[in-house]
Amino acid sequence: MLALYGHLFSSYTWKALIPLYANETPFEFRSVGPDQPENTAFVQAAGPMGKFPVLQDGETVVFESSAIIDHLDAFHPGPNRFVPADPAAAIRTRMMDRVFDNYVMNMMQESVVAAIRNPGAPDPEVLARVNEKLERVYAWLENWLDTYDPPLGITLVECAAAPSLFYADWVHQIDRRFPRLARWRAHLLTLPAVSRCVEDARPFRAWFPLGAPDRD
Ligand SMILES: N[C@@H](CCC(=O)N[C@@H](CS)C(=O)NCC(=O)O)C(=O)O
Numbered sequence: 001m002l003a004l005y006g007h008l009f010s011s012y013t014w015k016a017l018i019p020l021y022a023n024e025t026p027f028e029f030r031s032v033g034p035d036q037p038e039n040t041a042f043v044q045a046a047g048p049m050g051k052f053p054v055l056q057d058g059e060t061v062v063f064e065s066s067a068i069i070d071h072l073d074a075f076h077p078g079p080n081r082f083v084p085a086d087p088a089a090a091i092r093t094r095m096m097d098r099v100f101d102n103y104v105m106n107m108m109q110e111s112v113v114a115a116i117r118n119p120g121a122p123d124p125e126v127l128a129r130v131n132e133k134l135e136r137v138y139a140w141l142e143n144w145l146d147t148y149d150p151p152l153g154i155t156l157v158e159c160a161a162a163p164s165l166f167y168a169d170w171v172h173q174i175d176r177r178f179p180r181l182a183r184w185r186a187h188l189l190t191l192p193a194v195s196r197c198v199e200d201a202r203p204f205r206a207w208f209p210l211g212a213p214d215r216d
Contacts, residue, residue, distance in 0.1 A: 002076065003028045004068075006029070006030075006031055006053035008031065009057060009204035009207060010053070011167050013052060014194075014197040016029075017197055019072050019154065019193075022192075023077075024073065025078060042054070047064070065160075066097055080153040082159065085167070093155055096157045100164040104137055107137070109132065110208050111130045116209045130172065142180050150187075158188060162188040162194045165185040166180070166185070166198070168177060169216075170213055198216075
């Protein structure tokens with residue numbers, strides 16, 4: 001039996017949950033937090049920074065969400081193949097995975113961290129810098145979507161894009177200048193594997209340090 005360690009409100013945990021849900025792969029979810037010290041200890045010991053998600057597959061422990069998705073593709077394949085077999089398409093897929101992690105998810109998290117550090121008064125310079133960078137990536141994605149032919153199912157691109165765009169929009173709204181991006185985000189949220197993550201995370205919304213908007 002596979003076990004996934006993470007938290008239902010965590011964006012990177014969603015990135016690993018989406019492929020598991022999409023392929024209906026059986027697994028046990030092991031939540032981390034003060035009430036589950038043994039799960040937290042497992043995660044702390046798994047990787048160099050003690051970050052989640054972490055996948056346990058028998059004796060094998062996999063950390064880093066993209067590596068987890070590769071592991072699922074290789075050892076627990078299902079109807080959705082997350083990285084295409086064609087090498088050129090696979091490179092494009094992995095490139096976009098890096099775009100969403102590095103320039104959307106991690107960028108958005110900088111504002112979240114600023115708000116955790118100074119509750120109620122996050123450093124305005126951090127917020128302004130993050131918003132500027134997010135606008136730049138939104139504009140780039142708006143053009144990219146003109147050429148992106150979304151697959152029928154879910155790939156690594158959708159796994160990375162859904163959680164990063166979901167929360168980035170909370171930090172800095174994807175406004176009317178980016179209509180394709182806003183439409184694609186809305187479409188991603190209708191995918192059953194994604195909407196399950198959104199619903200399961202709903203009870204934790206009060207935790208969002210910048211204040212969760214009520215639009216999703
Ligand atoms: N590159 C990692 C990032 C994982 C990450 O940043 N996870 C966050 C939760 S969304 C985390 O573990 N935060 C707790 C911490 O940093 O101690 C991945 O792709 O899995």
